[in-house]
Amino acid sequence: MENLLFGDNQFFGVNHMSEEKARSQAMRFQDINTVIEVLDNAYDEGIKTFMCTTHERIELVCNHMRANPERYADYQFMPCMPYAHKYANAMTDHGMLGAIKHFLPEEGFLDVAMRSGMSLAKKDIEGMTTLLIDAEMKMFSGLKTPVIFLQNVVVDFLLGLGFNEAFRIFANHVKVRYGAEPGFITMNMPKLLDVLESLGIENPIICSNINKVGFRMSGGFEAYEKALKEKKFRAIAMSVFASGAISPREAIEWVCQQPNIESIVFGASSKGNIRSTRELVDQYWSK
């Protein structure tokens, strides 16, 4: 895994500090070409992995990459699924079962029909889960997806319920069907790590907030430090700037000092910010 991964919050009006900023970013990136331009800037800085939500607009980015295979020969995606808001809104509209049915393919190959019909009837979530994963993965067809992530809102929801079997199903399907490593995004890293260990999911890729001020590091700063020091897993740090609460230099210097972190995921909109982050990581990251 590269030590810097490019994130996508800035493209979709997600900003933990300001709704005004989020909106102006959403407007700026309304044209998918402006998104691609930023991805190109990152690519040219050597940041060749895009860790992105399975937002419907990402499909346009995928189409662009597929259409220009030479330009993006080394490019890879790390899809993060699902884009939760579409499910949450569908649940208000259709109720829970209705929402699931809404996103399951209505007809199609026998395999799909079997998995969907049988699993709904048997209350077996494996069939449904794998179908939903396949639906989300469609847009990445033909592109490199070495790691596939389960989004934090789903991971943490399941973690709270104790619905551990879902993690095993996800990990297994992603490995078997896509030859990819399963990744888990969470706001509760120490707790998740214990559960994955108990399921026998070894050396898992876990992406969580890791920042100097402890922002959204649920379970406590000390528990995170301890896990990084003592546990066997592949850590990706996100929110390293704590949404702007820490200066870039201070933030990167601190993260680079922590043990066991394989990668940092960050979002930026300008060439200048991408470059300066790259330079800070080059300066402080001792391999």
Add this chain to the structure above:
Amino acid sequence: MIRIAVVGLGKMGLSHQSIINAHPGVKLAAICDRTGYVLDVLNKYTGVPTFSDFDAMLREVELDAIIIATPSGMHGPMVKAALDKNIHVFCEKPFNLNAEEARELAILADEKKLVNQVGYHYRFVGTFQEVKRLLDAGVIGDISHVLAEAYGPVVMRPKGSTWRSQRDAGGGCLYDYAAHPINLVNWYLGMPYGVGGSVLNSIFSKETDDEVFGSLYFEGGQSCQVSVNWSDESYRKMSAKISIWGSAGRIIADRQEMQVYLRDTAKIPEGYLQGWNVRNITELTEEVWFYVRGEEYSAQLDYFVKCIEEKQLDNVNSFSNAAMTDKVIEMMIADAAKGASVTGDKAVPITRERRKGFFPFLSAN
């Protein structure tokens, strides 16, 4: 260990179940829902005891507390049954579609000395809490006006098949969305003595409202404008915002950010300056033990548990607080039914003409 049950496994109930199950001081003793399917899946994969009959659950399971997240129209009898069994109650908002019943339940809970809380989670958001602190300290002087807004993309087409699309069951923009900013205004300014100019419009929904506008009038001379729309797709998710004008400054707050302008006449609190001040949620949020979808959802349940453990009864978001919001909602429905004031001071109801035909969506302008 506090033994808790969750009733009603829709969007909010499942979210509460996940959060409360991860609480170190809680034992999730049972879950209850009418949909056997959801129960069976949860029982099969998590082992939690399940019930499809609420009364049977109350009879058979020893409970200290209950989280009620059923459709709003069903809250009343369930809350009453739980209180009668001396069980502490956390109930989803809106608390009760009948303001009088809400008041009676508040009295009953207080008499029985049971913790009673309603899920107005915005009162657990750092920015809105800071607004409350500044207002209580009189920082912006005499308040003259509040603008209370909420927008989001919930109902974007005519079809809807759940209780949330019917006002009778507690569905609609007023109950679901507008209740939040109104409740924040109740927190900041108290109970209005009157409402006016209420508009409950449908954009897509056939049996309820999709946008809500209206004025609230307060004893101190303050006024409040409510502006809410849950059919606004330009918002990625629900966004609530409060703007407050005072004689010594102005406060604007949403979930992420608080902007405060203070005049030189303001009582400037520590950490603030004359002129503009911006504070963000990152510095105003307290970390939670377990995070699913926003600190406030975890914080409100942790607070509920703490109130039970410490026998604290004058809690935030009590039934009597929530009953205020229920009353305002009731007043706005009655006011909207009267329609506009017209020449000669006569109020006449105005109904929008709707085109008929096979394409009902064409008539929704």
